Amino acid sequence: KVRLVIMQFKTYVQKNKPVYMYIHGECLSAFSFQEEIRELKKDYTLIVPVLDGHGSEAQKPFISIQQCAEELLTYLQEFYNGHIQVLSGFSLGAQIAVSMLSMKPDLCEYAMIESAMMQPVKLQSWSAYAGIYTNALARKKWFNKFMYYTVFNDDFAFEDYYQNYQAMTKENLKSIHHTVSTFQLPENLAQATCKTAILVGQREKKSMKKSADLLKEALSDAQIFMLMNYTHGDFSLGNPREYLRFVKSWIQNKDIQQKRKVRKQKEQQEGDYLPNWKHLVNKIKDKKAKKKLQKAGS
DSSP, X not given: OOOOOOOEEEEEOOTTOOEEEEEOOTTOOGGGGHHHHHHHTTTSEEEEEEOTTSTTTOOSOOOOHHHHHHHHHHHHHHHHTTOEEEEEEETHHHHHHHHHHHHOTTXXXXXXXXXXXXXXXXXXXXXXXXXXXXXXXXXXXXXXHHHHHHXXXXXXXXXXXXXXXXXXXXXXHHHHHHHHHTOOOOSOGGGOOSEEEEEEETTSOHHHHHHHHHHHHHOTTEEEEEETTOOTTTTTTTOHHHHHHHXXXXXXXXXXXXXXXXXHHHHHHHHTTSOHHHHHHHHHHHHHHHHHHHHHHO
């Protein structure tokens, strides 16, 4: 029998919980979302695909964004009736998410599109060229760290990134960088029914901010969130606590609930410090209210 090789998935199933899919960026893998996984799997059935061509877990080469999008849609159709609550993606993952929305406009209720290039880039970063044309040098740890810093500006995930990079072939790197830099805003996005957050770092390239504007024009129910003082990858990869806080406030409204709870507790605590005569007045009011209820009941 011929074995069908499919994309790999990290899944964390919670019965009767809404489904949340996060798609990682280029040259990354599920490790880039590990802290968010620990928290989000409490409230969601969480799906984190390991994209084709990425690291040792991927069993087939990376072909294109469209193929990845089609594979993910097929997976969601088979296991989740083609509809989830949240679709989130970073960089390459965000481009794939946008492609999925163009193919299936009613795919999700919420979409989080983080740092997605929506127009072709004439010049790739020097680290992309180094990975392709000086591949042996790019695999040396000291040089790989230089490459990493040109993209992410901090070493919050360098060790995992380096191990993952070592398992990627030159052919996959070439295919991935080419497809990311030549991606164009797909058609039919105006049909998407989800509420969309377009996330872009304040310190990212102008072309990335322009892409956010292009995406906003294409998606009627979308909002741009400028991440102050953030560079590429600083949000989901570099500041997972901030990412989780955004999810709680924008999707779950938990921040609002928490603020109400804190305010109520504060009011109760402040009541402990009322002057004695106010406590006495409150007690009298409570007794009168109880008597009224008793009379009404009889």
